[in-house]
Amino acid sequence: MIGTQSGRGAWVLNRDPNAPADRLAAAREILDFYGYDPSRLRQAE
16 A cells, blocks of 8 residues: 555555455555545546
8 A cells, every 4th residue: 555644645556456355445444544534445447
């Protein structure tokens, strides 16, 4: 994961565009822990 210091944006990086559900769940938990809004997480096109 890469995130801005201000908390305005974050990116979850994965080699495969279709990340496993458990990895996405863990990313959401980490984003929440660090104060990001995980509901705004979107998959890149």
